Structure formats: structure tokens, C-alpha cells
Amino acid sequence: MEFLVAIFVFIFGLVFGSFLNVCIYRLPRGLSVVKPRSACPHCNHPISGFDNIPVASWLILGGKCRNCKTPITPRYMIVELICGFLFLGCFLVYGPKLAGEVLLNNTAAHALILPGLRFLKYAVLCFLLLGLIFTDAETQLLPDLMTLPGLLIGLVFSLFVPMHDLMATLLFEFGVVRFPGPNHLLWESLFSSALGAFVGGGFIWSVGFLWKLVRGYEGMGFGDVKLMAMVGAFLGGATTLFVIFAASLLGSVLGLSTVAVVYQKRRGRYIKAQGSESGARRARRAAFIAYRYLPMPFGVSLGTMALVSVFAGGLFYRWLLRIP
Numbered sequence: 001m002e003f004l005v006a007i008f009v010f011i012f013g014l015v016f017g018s019f020l021n022v023c024i025y026r027l028p029r030g031l032s033v034v035k036p037r038s039a040c041p042h043c044n045h046p047i048s049g050f051d052n053i054p055v056a057s058w059l060i061l062g063g064k065c066r067n068c069k070t071p072i073t074p075r076y077m078i079v080e081l082i083c084g085f086l087f088l089g090c091f092l093v094y095g096p097k098l099a100g101e102v103l104l105n106n107t108a109a110h111a112l113i114l115p116g117l118r119f120l121k122y123a124v125l126c127f128l129l130l131g132l133i134f135t136d137a138e139t140q141l142l143p144d145l146m147t148l149p150g151l152l153i154g155l156v157f158s159l160f161v162p163m164h165d166l167m168a169t170l171l172f173e174f175g176v177v178r179f180p181g182p183n184h185l186l187w188e189s190l191f192s193s194a195l196g197a198f199v200g201g202g203f204i205w206s207v208g209f210l211w212k213l214v215r216g217y218e219g220m221g222f223g224d225v226k227l228m229a230m231v232g233a234f235l236g237g238a239t240t241l242f243v244i245f246a247a248s249l250l251g252s253v254l255g256l257s258t259v260a261v262v263y264q265k266r267r268g269r270y271i272k273a274q275g276s277e278s279g280a281r282r283a284r285r286a287a288f289i290a291y292r293y294l295p296m297p298f299g300v301s302l303g304t305m306a307l308v309s310v311f312a313g314g315l316f317y318r319w320l321l322r323i324p
Helices: 001-027 056-062 075-092 118-139 144-157 166-173 184-214 222-235 237-274 276-293 298-321
Strands: 099-105 109-113
Touching: 001 118, 001 144, 056 109, 075 118, 075 298, 099 237, 118 144, 118 222, 118 276, 118 298, 144 222, 144 276, 166 184, 166 237, 184 222, 184 237, 222 298, 237 298
Parallel strands: none
Antiparallel strands: 099 109
């Protein structure tokens, strides 16, 4: 039975991945994701239902529009597959084996069997992160219609899926923050989520403000602030700081790799045309210009490491607390 449910969850993820492709294309352009119906972006011919089956239709059509034969980016199939596997991963990690959950209501904390609620929380987060990663990679934009509702959804989930954040727990243990009364677990969970949103958004905003103050230009957009506020609401403050730190390392590796590639390509060309010393100097200038002006969306690194933390955040906590 669990195997059949896992297959259904994977297919469910493929379908949501198909809808996510619509969001990735339309939201940055200010278009509705509801209407009109899907159409080829080149010839505007409406896509029929049997040509809109996740993954299968792209493979059957050979990655081309049935009407105009224009190639269709494989991003559509890639997003659908990744979304399917992310949903499946959330089901396997947070699904039926974690059926004993605690539901927090307005009167007290009651132990109830809630199979799927924790899975649903992390599946929603993965859905949002995947869409934001690909949108930022293509357009250098992080749509408010994904980050702001995601922030609210993360806060709401904390009322039903208790959050045990290390940063908030330390505040509770040392008496810095107290929530007495029968509903203290509910308020502690909500506080942990809100603290994560504040830490995530506040940290990125502070770094961006200092960068602009020192360098004189913006190092990251306000979309990154809202992205990390959303991540913090889902994952808590401690995990969010780990995401930011790991994303900074990943972004540095990607940036330096880009500079190295530009330098190597230009070096050979310029040395051949101008000689070794002059060509190498010009190649270094080209690499610096690439580092300074080429768009390197930080949201891609942040979203990627947040996805990693969804499945490996427990390993980070065990390493931090030296738990075997």
C-alpha cells in the first residue's frame, strides 16, 4: 500500500511540476497563471490536453511544438521530474512513518495521528523553492506571488506541525522568552517560525545594506530578503543561518568558477592576438568585468541549499550538537 501511495505522490509531483512551469514563465511577466490556457510561446498555438502530459508529452514530441516544430526548452521536463522526485523524497522522509504528530489548537496540545501533514509542509516548501530557483536563474527575479504567500503559509504550518528550532529553544531555556499557560506549545512553535523569518530576512537585508554602503551598489535584491524570510518561517532560525552560510560558499564557488572559465577562454584568444603579457593582462580585466557585471542570482544558491536542508537539516543539527 505504501508503495502505491509513493507512486501516486510521484505522479502528483509531476503534475504540480507542470503547473510550476506555468508559474516560472508567467509570474515574472505579470501574466495570470490561470488563463489563458497553455500555448506555444513561439506560435501561440494552444496546447491540447494530450500534448500537456508531464514528461511524456515532451518526450513523445521530441521536445518540439506539434504545430510549428520550434524546439521547446527541456526545462519543462526537468522541472517536472525534479518536482516529482522532491515530492517523493518528502513522502519517504516525512510521510507515513511519522504518523504520530501533535496538533496545536486554541485550548491545548492534543496528540493526534496526522499522516501527511508534515509531508505536506515540506512538499509545499520544495514546490516554492524549485519555482523560485528556476525563475531567478532565468529572469533574476523572485516573484512576490511566491515568496510572500510562502512566508504566510510557513507561519500557518507552525500552528499544526510543531517547530523545534535550536535558536528559539535556547531563548526558552534561558528564560529570555516565555509563553505561560496551556497554549504555550502553540505560541512557542509560532514564535520559532516567526523568529526564523526574522533571522533569515533580517540577515540578508543587513548584508545587502552593508554591501551597498561599502561598495556603492546593490549586491543582492530585496527578493532574496523575502525568499529567506519564507525559508526561515518553514525551517527555523538555526537552519536558516546554515542555509545562508552554505549558500554563500556555493555562490562563491560558482562565481569563482565563472571567473576562471572567462579568464581561460579569453587568455588563449588574447595571447594569440597580442602576446603573452598583454594578453594575460587583458584576460584578467575581462575576468574582473565578468565578476562585476555578469548576473549571478544569489537566489539560486539560497534556494538550492534550502532544498538540501529540507532533507539533510537533521544531519546539521546532529553535527552541531555532537550527536552520533
